[in-house]
Amino acid sequence: xxxxxxxxxxxxxxxxxxxxxxxxxxxxxxxxxxxxxxxxxxxxxxxxxxxxxxxxxxxxxxxxxxxxxxxxxxxxxxxxxxxxxxxxxxxxxxxxxxxxxxxxxxxxxxxxxxxxxxxxxxxxxxxxxxxxxxxxxxxxxxxxxxxxxxxxxxxxxxxxxxxxxxxxxxxxxxxxxxxxxxxxxxxxxxxxxxxxxxxxxxxxxxxxxxxxxxxxxxxxxxxxxxxxxxxxxxxxxxxxxxxxxxxxxxxxxxxxxxxxxxxxxxxxxxxxxxxxxxxxxxxxxxxxxxxxxxxxxxxxxxxxxxxxxxxxxxxxxxxxxxxxxxxxxxxxxxxxxxxxxxxxxxxxxxxxxxxxxxxxxxxxxxxxxxxxxxxxxxxxxxxxxxxxxxxxxxxxxxxxxxxxxxxxxxxxxxxxxxxxxxxxxxxxxxxxxxxxxxxxxxxxxxxxxxxxxxxxxxxxxxxxxxxxxxxxxxxxxxxxxxxxxxxxxxxxxxxxxxxxxxxxxxxxxxxxxxxxxxxxxxxxxxxxxxxxxxxxxxxxxxxxxxxxxxxxxxxxxxxxxxxxxxxxxxxxxxxxxxxxxxxxxxxxxxxxxx
Amino acid sequence: xxxxxxxxxxxxxxxxxxxxxxxxxxxxxxxxxxxxxxxxxxxxxxxxxxxxxxxxxxxxxxxxxxxxxxxxxxxxxxxxxxxxxxxxxxxxxxxxxxxxxxxxxxxxxxxxxxxxxxxxxxxxxxxxxxxxxxxxxxxxxxxxxxxxxxxxxxxxxxxxxxxxxxxxxxxxxxxxxxxxxxxxxxxxxxxxxxxxxxxxxxxxxxxxxxxxxxxxxxxxxxxxx
Numbered sequence: 044x045x046x047x048x049x050x051x052x053x054x055x056x057x058x059x060x061x062x063x064x065x066x067x068x069x070x071x072x073x074x075x076x077x078x079x080x081x082x083x084x085x086x087x088x089x090x091x092x093x094x095x096x097x098x099x100x101x102x103x104x105x106x107x108x109x110x111x112x113x114x115x116x117x118x119x120x121x122x123x124x125x126x127x128x129x130x131x132x133x134x135x136x137x138x139x140x141x142x143x144x145x146x147x148x149x150x151x152x153x154x155x156x157x158x159x160x161x162x163x164x165x166x167x168x169x170x171x172x173x174x175x176x177x178x179x180x181x182x183x184x185x186x187x188x189x190x191x192x193x194x195x196x197x198x199x200x201x202x203x204x205x206x207x208x209x210x211x212x213x214x215x216x217x218x219x220x221x222x223x224x225x226x227x228x229x230x231x232x233x234x235x236x237x238x239x240x241x242x243x244x245x246x247x248x249x250x251x252x253x254x255x256x257x258x259x260x261x262x263x264x265x266x267x268x269x270x271x272x273x274x275x276x277x278x279x280x281x282x283x284x285x286x287x288x289x290x291x292x293x294x295x296x297x298x299x300x301x302x303x304x305x306x307x308x309x310x311x312x313x314x315x316x317x318x319x320x321x322x323x324x325x326x327x328x329x330x331x332x333x334x335x336x337x338x339x340x341x342x343x344x345x346x347x348x349x350x351x352x353x354x355x356x357x358x359x360x361x362x363x364x365x366x367x368x369x370x371x372x373x374x375x376x377x378x379x380x381x382x383x384x385x386x387x388x389x390x391x392x393x394x395x396x397x398x399x400x401x402x403x404x405x406x407x408x409x410x411x412x413x414x415x416x417x418x419x420x421x422x423x424x425x426x427x428x429x430x431x432x433x434x435x436x437x438x439x440x441x442x443x444x445x446x447x448x449x450x451x452x453x454x455x456x457x458x459x460x461x462x463x464x465x466x467x468x469x470x471x472x473x474x475x476x477x478x479x480x481x482x483x484x485x486x487x488x489x490x491x492x493x494x495x496x497x498x499x500x501x502x503x504x505x506x507x508x509x510x511x512x513x514x515x516x517x518x519x520x521x522x523x524x525x526x527x528x529x530x531x532x533x534x535x536x537x538x539x540x541x542x543x544x545x546x547x548x549x550x551x552x553x554x555x556x557x558x559x560x561x562x563x564x565x566x567x568x569x570x571x572x573x574x575x576x577x578x579x580x581x582x583x584x585x586x587x588x589x590x591x592x593x594x595x596x597x598x599x600x601x602x603x604x605x606x607x608x609x610x611x612x613x614x615x616x617x618x619x620x621x622x623x624x625x626x627x628x629x630x631x632x633x634x635x636x637x
Numbered sequence: 638x639x640x641x642x643x644x645x646x647x648x649x650x651x652x653x654x655x656x657x658x659x660x661x662x663x664x665x666x667x668x669x670x671x672x673x674x675x676x677x678x679x680x681x682x683x684x685x686x687x688x689x690x691x692x693x694x695x696x697x698x699x700x701x702x703x704x705x706x707x708x709x710x711x712x713x714x715x716x717x718x719x720x721x722x723x724x725x726x727x728x729x730x731x732x733x734x735x736x737x738x739x740x741x742x743x744x745x746x747x748x749x750x751x752x753x754x755x756x757x758x759x760x761x762x763x764x765x766x767x768x769x770x771x772x773x774x775x776x777x778x779x780x781x782x783x784x785x786x787x788x789x790x791x792x793x794x795x796x797x798x799x800x801x802x803x804x805x806x807x808x809x810x811x812x813x814x815x816x817x818x819x820x821x822x823x824x825x826x827x828x829x830x831x832x833x834x835x836x837x838x839x840x841x842x843x844x845x846x847x848x849x850x851x852x853x854x855x856x857x858x859x860x861x862x
Binding site for chain 2: 167168237240241242244245246248249250275276278279280282283284286287290294295296297298301302314315316317319320323324327
């Protein structure tokens, strides 16, 4: 029945050589896989770094085998020094936030599926798209290089607060060349993301196939589109901040370092700089970055749940508007990261109000999910389980956000593990659940083979229970006054909490090891998994109308024509209880918003 | 139960290739070797792309501006100095280059529509624009030399720091515009031209934006220095 297609030809010919096909590819699908692969590599590094930190926190005198090989001075005898602990922490945050949470759900899945879901053969600027990945890869290599310079990576945290980050080697190990490499890496990363965002926005607005109105776009496309708009403005601000930081290091300027600063008994040759300026610039990027990490997950989770509920969300439009409201408000709340910076209490209230207000669209989104799930006969599979897990974690993390949104409470909790628990729940582990949901859902489309469902469900339960075991006790630790960023807890009042740290460490090791199940499933299924049918989930969006894996030009030279809203489930159609977007079949719907 | 019949959109099989054009697919060889037959299939995406790109650049310079304002107010060490006079000459050159580029753009449009068969005219204007762009960059370099002669280096004072940063960042972006002009010239110069109208338009928009951005920066520098 799918015969009303529009003939088309691809704007760049299929590549013939290995390099053009697999390395410097212009194909959005290959670029998406490259981003996903990079994220996988980065998450493995980030996870190992977190293991080292957790082992040290639980057993501060434990010698970690092989660690001294990474840094003789940083970990003599395999025991990290306090400085090296902070260096590991910095790189854990940097790899996870930039090269995992931004890269996989947005650039990875988005590159692969956005053009297909809008009915396009590729993105409009494939050369920019290729550059986007390789620029990001260079950024990754530059960040990684910080491990191999004499003083190692910086110790100023993934937020790189000035003046510590701006002073140079005098401020401590890694604060010289390591910090410059870190800032250069982020500046390069920003260029890559800007090129990617440009493509995403242009594809969504201008490459949609016939009949694909904006409201017929799947929620995933909306999520990537909104994320692109956020990324465009946020990364454009981080880049100049990093340039100014590098100049403070290498050119002796004084953007971020104040006058008369004495560090390690040395008067610093800077004058008049503003330490708060860095925080303003960084968090103007940093808070939207939280949503850059989480909004694509919201899109993926909605897409996966709808397919498995066999009915659309309570309101397609309100969900879109709420994601857009999140993006808009994310620019107004950044000051809540600076409540303890000594800002005027009135300014705190100004930032506190929108911070509390941003919970409104978040709550609406969650209520739409839960309301739509209510009474639905949800198909339980690995993808839908991880989607449910996403909601659970997002809600759990969001609740602690209420506390931190209020300056009077945040001042008490800001420097404690409460904040660590909060942001790991919301932007970190919830977003990673979104990545898992997307992986289990789309694996068959990308590879043409199915993942093992049993292993997927085992992986889910280990990860879900593990995530709560790791991050929920953080909140307890924070309320008990356990400070963060300390490498060992030797104060008397912290001694009773050591048991909790040991529990968290064991949970982290077990949960991390459980990821090997996922890795095995991913690699084994890629080569030995059972052949996947074209549309194993009986889904409706355009990626399921084409073979698995998709051909080079996505639609075999004929662009689709779209006749239906994206989620027409729970109906009577010739194909079953759903109708695909490109089917000209006329159907009666029960869940139509029009 | 709400009942909605989804009407299929009308598809005219005769004009089917055009339906896809610019909406997901591009022609393999847009001009078929003939600029006059060039149907510009990419104009929508190109236009969106350039506006999105310009928005990102605007955000970058907005961040630099806010940094300048905050830094100036954070201490009493801001030193005022007279802007190098060559900047005003550079401004005139840059504005003039926009005019020559606009003449060229319109000539390319006339050529593409078949109203004018002389390709050399737009090419000539493009070369003039390119030369003016290079003069502007050289002029900015001369401005830095003038500051250096006054003993004002990058790290001398926050005001000189921002002067160098802002002008260097603008010059870097302008070099991108020069690259765009070289691309346009090379595509138009080919024996069989392959220049798309959208490429010409995009390069022009970017170049004009560099003008506007420079005027803004000059005003900012004039006000703050």
